[in-house]
Amino acid sequence: MNIYKHIALFVIFFFSMTNAMAKTSINEIHSCLALVDFVNSKLESSESTYSPEDKAIIHKGLFGYARYLENDVIDPKLLKLYGGNVAQAKLMKKLFNRQQSRFIEYLDERHAERKFATDYVIAIKECSVKTRSQGDVALYLRQALTTMEKLDS
Secondary structure (H helix, E strand, C coil): CHHHHHHHHHHHHHHHHHHHHHCCCHHHHHHHHHHHHHHHHHHHCCCCCCCHHHHHHHHHHHHHHHHHHHHHHHHHHHHHHCCCCHHHHHHHHHHHHHHHHHHHHHHHHHCCCCCCCHHHHHHHHHHHHHHCCCHHHHHHHHHHHHHHHHHHC
């Protein structure tokens, strides 16, 4: 009987975690996108800090993840939120993009250093857990984050 309790608890925990991940807000996901774009911009402005090979690995992972967030997560959520109304979803996306550019400016002012901080890696990892990226997107993102961790140490 004890094993059944453990199985039941595991099933309840698993479905509650899956349900919690499915309810990640568009604002949270958009903040993840802004963070990824910010880190990617830091990479582009760090001409002599990192090797071209490391920059290529990081850029590939971050760029792919950003496109995944935008095209496979945010856009469908906006369409669903507005009942398939494409015009309303586009308008909201425009507002998100404006907010994103302000957020990136704010981060750039606060984090002028051109090196990657461990905080960036941790935050992007948390985002990837929330958005459940898979396949090549997850693989390239993992490679990018591993490279960033290596360069930060």
